[in-house]
Amino acid sequence: MESSILQKYNVPGPRYTSYPTVPYWDNSGFTEGLWQDSVVQSFGESNATQGISLYIHLPFCESMCTFCGCNKRITKNHAVEAAYISAILKEWAMYRDLFRQRPRIKELHLGGGTPTFFSPENLEKLVKGIFELADAAPGYEFSFEGHPNNTTREHLQTLYDLGFRRVSFGVQDYSETVQKAINRIQPFENVAKVTLMAREIGYTSISHDLVFGLPYQTVENIVDTIEKTNALRPDRISFYSYAHVPWIKGTGQRGFDDTSLPKDNEKRRLYEIGKKILCDKGYHEIGMDHFALESDSMYTSFKNGTLHRNFMGYSSSATQLMIGLGVSSISDSWYSFAQNEKTLEDYYHRIEQNELPVFRGHILNDEDLIIRKHILNLMCRFTTSWDNDDDYFNELPEVLWDLREMERDGLLAIEDTFIEVTEKGLPFVRNICMAFDLRLKRKAPETKLFSMTI
Ligand SMILES: C[S@@+](CC[C@H](N)C(=O)[O-])C[C@H]1O[C@@H](n2cnc3c(N)ncnc32)[C@H](O)[C@@H]1O
Incomplete structure (x- = not known):
């Protein structure tokens, strides 16, 4: 594993036994x-x-x-x-x-x-x-x-x-x-x-x-x-x-x-x-x-x-x-x-x-339910897909930016309606979930809450 990738993604993050955490x-x-x-x-x-x-x-x-x-x-x-x-x-x-x-x-x-x-x-x-x-x-x-x-x-x-x-x-x-x-x-x-x-x-x-x-x-x-x-x-x-x-x-x-x-x-x-x-x-x-x-x-x-x-x-x-x-x-x-x-x-x-x-x-509100579905999919199947119900993800640039960056780092592949975690991305599945975590994105924790992802 390249140490630059490890350092980049080793940040405090949830273990996602629930969404919202x-x-x-x-x-x-x-x-x-x-x-x-x-x-x-x-x-x-x-x-x-x-x-x-x-x-x-x-x-x-x-x-x-x-x-x-x-x-x-x-x-x-x-x-x-x-x-x-x-x-x-x-x-x-x-x-x-x-x-x-x-x-x-x-x-x-x-x-x-x-x-x-x-x-x-x-x-x-x-x-x-x-x-x-x-x-x-x-x-x-x-x-x-x-x-x-x-x-x-x-x-x-x-x-x-x-x-x-x-x-x-x-x-x-x-x-x-x-x-x-x-x-x-x-x-x-x-x-x-x-x-x-x-x-x-x-x-x-x-x-x-x-x-x-x-x-x-x-x-x-x-x-x-x-x-x-x-x-x-x-x-x-x-x-x-x-x-x-x-x-x-x-x-x-x-x-x-x-x-x-x-x-x-x-x-x-x-x-x-x-x-x-x-x-x-x-x-x-x-x-x-x-x-x-x-x-x-x-x-x-x-x-x-x-x-x-x-x-x-x-x-x-x-x-x-x-x-x-x-x-x-x-x-x-x-x-x-x-x-x-x-x-x-x-x-x-x-x-x-x-x-x-x-x-x-x-x-849970409607948005929580959709995000929870993606996080569960990623944690349990290392892939998630979206359809007409929630294609608004395409309109959420902050999610896609993060996913694209992870794609460039070789952690996942983005297809038309789904993403798949690569072998290299497996250790970073918590980070990939964090890309979908809109509550975390909207309000960064003020104090230390989570353990490191790696
Ligand atoms: C609550 S413990 C119960 C196990 C059982 N009471 C025993 O003592 O053998 C369940 C497991 O959580 C894991 N665990 C507890 N604290 C942890 C921590 N800070 N980081 C990672 N795993 C932890 C340990 O592997 C532990 O065996």
Whole structure:
């Protein structure tokens, strides 16, 4: 990769798990009433045909990983589990009252934090509580995030018996130096043990999360980490770019010095080398940051053009309505977004008041819906087309200027009614999405909001 191209395009940019991106939501037009109306409308339109998706955020972790950008609460006190589950089930009951019909759940994802902080008995209570007045939709996919250091056979078996067939384990990097810097000591043996156990029990999609660009990470570390990962043959691999967002309160990312982070070219090289080994070993690059074996459904969805992306990341099936339960969770009714309170105290308080705990959101306008379509197409299919409905893109010189410049740089090809990302352009798909992001173009962020694109 030419370093001038890397430098030119390595700018702060969104990861586009939504459009508009969260910092660009217009909260002024958002009310809880409008949110409820859009949930009712979306549920009515899609529950019978597609079913709905459910994300449950389980925020507790026993110790702080100093690279983590997620919403979490560090505690060793497991007494917190019961109260949190009661709050989630109460929040779910509020949504069910809105639905007035039994929801059919197509996708269920337990994310964190550390879902395996909870005991298997409590996770069973949670999932059974959710399904007391709900059904699983045909072809359902249930998944959870497991920490290799505390996932037990009982966790895996209990969740398997409840219908879970997908699990993702946080690996990050196997080097001891890197693990010390990120305060996450986790030997290969632990990851191997839980991966083999999950496979024995019958999980059909096991995923490992790896991160490039971590403090002190070298090419040797990445080669070793990827080779160890390949030895366990997970069905999917997330190979995330380390998002350095130390200005977000509570991330604990000040646990190491910025000078220990691989920069621009060096960081990109870690990805390129990792990617090459994965591709040589039979993994396919899917969307942004993801790899899958041909036998995994994510590969099939990518090939069929049915891959979808939402706040949970990529998924192989799309539902119009996604409800996020728990502290800081984001919901998407397709017509609007809403986010829950970000501290446990505020979340509990709202639930005690019998209120949906949303504190901000955004109602999508017609322009948002069109731009979201293009951004989803680019992130999931590396191409997007326009027709008569939205040929006004041709009249938006600022979008076309950016696209033409990227075409000159060899990142994409512009045809009459579509654009296609080239092989060279794949690492810059976030930048290509930014060309369409009119909200970002109209108002550049005043403070640092996004991680670097590379
Ligand atoms: C919320 S974590 C949950 C994983 C699980 N609790 C564990 O500890 O193993 C999900 C994944 O997000 C990724 N992640 C978290 N913070 C990140 C950051 N700042 N940049 C890139 N990826 C990050 C990591 O790969 C992590 O495994």
